[in-house]
Amino acid sequence: MVTEVACPLCGESSRFLEIRNPYRDGHIADYRSLYGSRTKSDWKACGTCGFVHQNPRPSIEALNAYYAAGDYHASTPPPLSWSEPGPYMKFARWYYSDKVEFAIAQTGLRTGRVFEMGFGYGGALKLFEERGWQVSGREPDGQLAAFAHDTLGLRGPERGFVDDSVTGLPPVDLIFSNHAFEHVADLHGVMAALRTIIKPGGYIFTTVPTYAANRSNMSLRWMNSAHYSLFTRRSLDQLVARHGFEPVVSTYRGWRKEIDDVWHVARYTGKQLDPTASYEDPAAVARFINWVNPVRSLLFAPVFSNYHRKVQRVMYVKEGVELVARRLLGRR
Numbered sequence: 001m002v003t004e005v006a007c008p009l010c011g012e013s014s015r016f017l018e019i020r021n022p023y024r025d026g027h028i029a030d031y032r033s034l035y036g037s038r039t040k041s042d043w044k045a046c047g048t049c050g051f052v053h054q055n056p057r058p059s060i061e062a063l064n065a066y067y068a069a070g071d072y073h074a075s076t077p078p079p080l081s082w083s084e085p086g087p088y089m090k091f092a093r094w095y096y097s098d099k100v101e102f103a104i105a106q107t108g109l110r111t112g113r114v115f116e117m118g119f120g121y122g123g124a125l126k127l128f129e130e131r132g133w134q135v136s137g138r139e140p141d142g143q144l145a146a147f148a149h150d151t152l153g154l155r156g157p158e159r160g161f162v163d164d165s166v167t168g169l170p171p172v173d174l175i176f177s178n179h180a181f182e183h184v185a186d187l188h189g190v191m192a193a194l195r196t197i198i199k200p201g202g203y204i205f206t207t208v209p210t211y212a213a214n215r216s217n218m219s220l221r222w223m224n225s226a227h228y229s230l231f232t233r234r235s236l237d238q239l240v241a242r243h244g245f246e247p248v249v250s251t252y253r254g255w256r257k258e259i260d261d262v263w264h265v266a267r268y269t270g271k272q273l274d275p276t277a278s279y280e281d282p283a284a285v286a287r288f289i290n291w292v293n294p295v296r297s298l299l300f301a302p303v304f305s306n307y308h309r310k311v312q313r314v315m316y317v318k319e320g321v322e323l324v325a326r327r328l329l330g331r332r
Contacts, residue, residue, distance in 0.1 A: 001034075001036065001058065001059075001062075002034075002035060002038070002056040002057050002058055003059065004055060004056045005053075005055055005056065005057060007046035007049060007051055007053065008051065008053050008185070008186075008187050008188075008228070008229060009046065009049055009051040009053075009187065009235060009238055009239060009242075009275075010046060010048050010049040010051065010238075010275070010279070012046050012047060012049065014047075015046070015047025015048055015282075016044040016045065016055065017044060017045040017047055017282050017283070017285075017286045018044060018286075019043040019044060019045055019223070019286060019289050019290070021040075021043060021220055021223045022220070022294070023217065023221050024040070025039065025040040025041055025224045025225050026224060027224045027225045027226040028040060028041060028224070028225040030071070030072075030074075030226075031058075031066070031225045031226070033071075034058040034062055034063070034066060035058070035225060040225075041054050041057075041223070041224060041225040042054065042055060042056060043055070043223050043230075045282050045286050045289075046282060047282050048282070049235075049238065049275075049278075049279040049280065049282075050235075050279060050280030050281060050282045050284070051229070051235050051238070051280075052211065052223075052229070052230040052231075052235075052289070053228060053230070054223075054225075054228045054229070057185065057228055058185075059185075060185045060186050060189075063185050063228075064140070064161060067140040067141060067161075067183070068140050068141075068142075068161075070141045070142055070143050070144075072141065072183075072226070073141055073143070073144065078121070078147070082121070082147075082151070085152055085153075088151065088152075089123065089152075091123070092121075092123025092124070092127065093123075094257070095123065095257070096123050096127055096178070097127060098254070098255050098256075098257070099178060099205070099207055099263070100124060100127045100128060100131075102254060103174065103176060103203075103205035104131070106205075106248060106249050106265045107173075107205070107248075107265060107267075109173055109174055109203070110132075111131065111132040111133050112133060112134070112172070112173030112174060113133065113134045113135075113136070113171070113173050113174070114133045114134070114135055114136070114173065114174045114175070114176055115135075115136045115137050115138075115169070115172040115174070115175050115176070115194075115197060115198075116135070116136075116137035116157070116175075116176045116177065116178075117137065117138060117175065117177045117180050117181075117190070117194065118137075118138070118139055118140075118162075118177065118180035118183070119137040119138070119139045119144075119145075119148060119157050120139060120141075120144050120148075120178075121144055121147045121148060121151075121152070122144075122147065122148025122152045122154050122157060123152075124178060125137055125148070125154055125156075125157055126148075126152050126154060128176070134156065134170075135154060135156045135157060136156040136169055136172065137156070137157040137158070137176075138157070138158060138159070138160045138162050138166065139157065139159060139160075140159065140160065140161050141159075142159050145157065145158065145159035146159075162190050162193050162194060163189060163190070164189075164192075166193045166194075166196065166197055167196070169197045171197060171199040172197055172198055172202060173198075173202050173203070174202060174204070174205065175194055175197075175198055175202070175203070175204040175205070176205050177204070177205065177207070177208075178207050179207060179208060179209065179261070180208075181206060181208050181229065181231065182208050182209055182222070182227040182228065182230065182231070183227065183228065184228065184229070187229070187239060188242070191239065191240075191242070191243040192243065194243075195243055195244060195268070199268070200268060200270060201268065201269075202267070202268045203248070203265055203267050203268070204240065204265070204266050205263070205264070205265050206236060206263075206264045206265075206266075207254070207255075207262065207263045207264070208229075208231045208236070208261060208262060208264075209222035209227065209230060209260065209261050210222075210230065210231055210232055210233075210252065210260060210261055210262040211230050211232075211260070211288070211289055212232040212233070212252060212262070212288070213252040213253075214260050214293050214296050214300075215259050215260060215296065215297075215300040215303075216259055216260055216297055216300060217294070217297040217301075218259065218260045219260040219293060219297070220289070220293060220294070220297075222260070231262060232262065232280065233250035233251075233252070233264060234278045234279075234280050235278070235280065236262065236264045236266075237250075237264075237266075237277075237278040238275045238278035238279065240264075240266040241273035241274065241275045241277070241278060242272060242275045243272070244268055244269060244270045244271055244272055245267060245268050245269070246266060246267050246269050246271075246273065247264070247265075247266045248265040248266055248267050249264075249265050250263060250264040250265070251263050
């Protein structure tokens with residue numbers, strides 16, 4: 001069952017603009033217990049701040065139960081090769097290393113305590129641990145949390161939600177979040193919980209899907225029943241400003257391997273900034289998504305269609321050449 005909600009960022013409850021999404025919702029069949037007979041999720045732009053979000057949507061309680069049951073990942077089981085840490089970590093280095101290095105470089109932190117919201121299989125935290133960080137985090141899916149513990153040997157992260165139960169942790173220097181905030185229905189509740197565990201002057205690194213500055217139609221395919229918000233750098237600025245964080249840096253071009261996401265770093269000062277300074281023009285948002293975004297997708301399609309697969313092929317060829325060269329030179 002879905003219900004109408006107020007804007008998850010600014011709280012506007014009556015003024016919304018309809019957003020058109022021409023693509024099928026490839027996830028909603030897996031969410032049948034939440035969406036009933038619906039074949040597609042509905043999306044709106046807030047008429048006050050321009051924030052793009054799913055509306056109507058399932059309740060926070062229903063979504064939490066769905067994630068806790070492990071249903072979200074049930075339709076995409078991990079490859080059998082991931083039963084050993086080596087093959088999984090090869091993927092994790094490919095997928096997470098750029099983001100981990102970006103977070104470290106932009107914050108100026110070399111080591112410290114890091115907490116990951118929604119750590120999944122634990123790959124990013126393992127990379128932090130290898131760099132000398134003390135790691136912790138929360139992941140609602142028990143099977144994923146068990147993989148991080150049993151296969152990767154991580155001990156700090158635990159199963160659970162980021163909510164008011166996050167207590168007793170040593171204050172952390174960095175909060176790391178990779179493609180997690182788009183799954184969060186209670187944005188302000190999560191931010192309030194994260195604020196309780198971060199040191200004054202600590203940082204939060206966030207990467208999330210976006211429709212802005214798009215280079216493929218993936219930017220609109222992100223609008224599906226598995227996601228509840230679609231951010232831009234300005235809407236992330238608005239979110240963190242409401243909770244005592246000051247934006248530091250953001251980019252739409254952080255990663256070559258997966259396009260149409262935004263990377264964002266903010267510093268915790270404890271001082272609430274003016275969130276209205278980051279409001280977006282709702283009419284401009286709707287116009288971009290409905291008209292400009294599809295045109296950009298067509299123009300960039302020859303280069304960026306399935307771009308991450310092209311990059312991965314290049315990496316495999318490079319690895320093969322390097323392996324042959326080492327063997328010819330008698331090196332391991």
